[in-house]
Amino acid sequence: MSDSTEEVRAYTVRLELVDRPGELLRALEPIADNGGNLLSIFHERGNVTPRGHIPVEVDLEATPERFDDIVDALRDEGINVIQAGAERYGEELTVVLIGHIVDTDLSDTLSRIEDSSGASVRDFSLSAPEGRDGESSARVRLAAQRGETEAAMDIIHEIAAEKDFQVVEPLTAGDAA
């Protein structure tokens, strides 16, 4: 029931392919067949692994549930999946901050998030119905580098503790894959 309503996320899978014609296509089919949307394929032809295999990095979009199916399908096909899901490329992270956001130096808040976490602010939206001196809410959408979302959250919590903000965090969709 939740399959169609779950959020689509971006994932990176790192594969190791045997150097033989048709292998790349064979690796991409399970992704497309299971409802994954291919974003990019990085085929490192010149960079052969010690076992003589070719590393390939595939970025795709899928719901967390479908992503599980994709990884299972790749493995069923005998494709060597080196890494899946744990490092999500370009993962977006949305948080809502509540507190005196405007009069505690907004630009300082945003630049500190960017400077210290490797995340970039994609979108920012402020709602201050009580004016700049009152309590307001802000939604911040960050694009975090792979593996950096935790660091970004840590910085946000640090700033929140200092400036007395309440943080509404996103709920991560489980420890997929």
Next chain:
Amino acid sequence: MRLAVIGAGAVGSSVVDLAGEYGHTVTAFADSRSAAVAPAGIDGQAAIERKETEGVVGDADPEDALAGEYDVLVEATPTTLGDAQPGFGHVEHALERDRHVVLANKGPVAERYADVRALERESAGEVYFEATVGGAMPVLSTIADFGPDKITAVRGVLNGTANFILSRMAAEGLGYEHVLAEAQDLGVAEADPTFDVEGTDAALKCVIVANVLAGDEREYTLDDARVEGISDLPGSALDLANEDGRTIRLIGEVTGGEVRVGPRLVPEHGALAVTGTRNIVQLETAHAGQLNVSGRGAGGPETATAVLADVDRLAD
């Protein structure tokens, strides 16, 4: 089975009301001051009516109910924190007499889980407590069926009052105080809503789940939970979430030995964004993906249904 029902609130009264339909006999029914006791079965309707009109369920002493003839003690007194009394004492009393216990009261299993389990080991009686987590929803029995070691995480919306307030705030663009007053008028929120809106009730349910998942390896109490409520959330926070296709729900989580309750951003049309007083629990299973259980998490007949399901388990 012969039931002694302790506690004459919505849940206790509903158990008395529905017991006959499930083939059980209520031999004792007590509130904090009075009791109706009859080894052949009390007149449940009369006791419920007397509670409504006179404030007592019968002429006997509450002690007589505890000491009476029964197979299962149904503990439905209010949840208390700390030493979980008097609920814990009632559990102790029944187990020492080798009787079974079915809890609707969260206190004993949320605050004194190890003590309850120790008493159970010494007793021929068993303790069941399906009704303490998610009312009518089969959360604990599903965990038991899968095996607690096959469940890797549990999360969900476990308090109908907080959820009603958040879903109304999001849908109508109203502020917290306004919606709370409306919820109180409708009887969805208590006059003192602290227990619900500060996240304590959801946290107790999560602590119970954490205790079940941990087996006897570790005991959790409320002190082990990280708890944030919803009373400081402005309407503007929900508006902003909504602009981005999300909403805010009070989510309880048990994962990796951590218990946490707080307002969280969830996809607006996702499974966790249940509305009104509906509850949902998501179980992450080791081999079967995600499982959702949704339904009515509170209410007299709903919770009594879970109590009577436990009684049936004991009868088998």
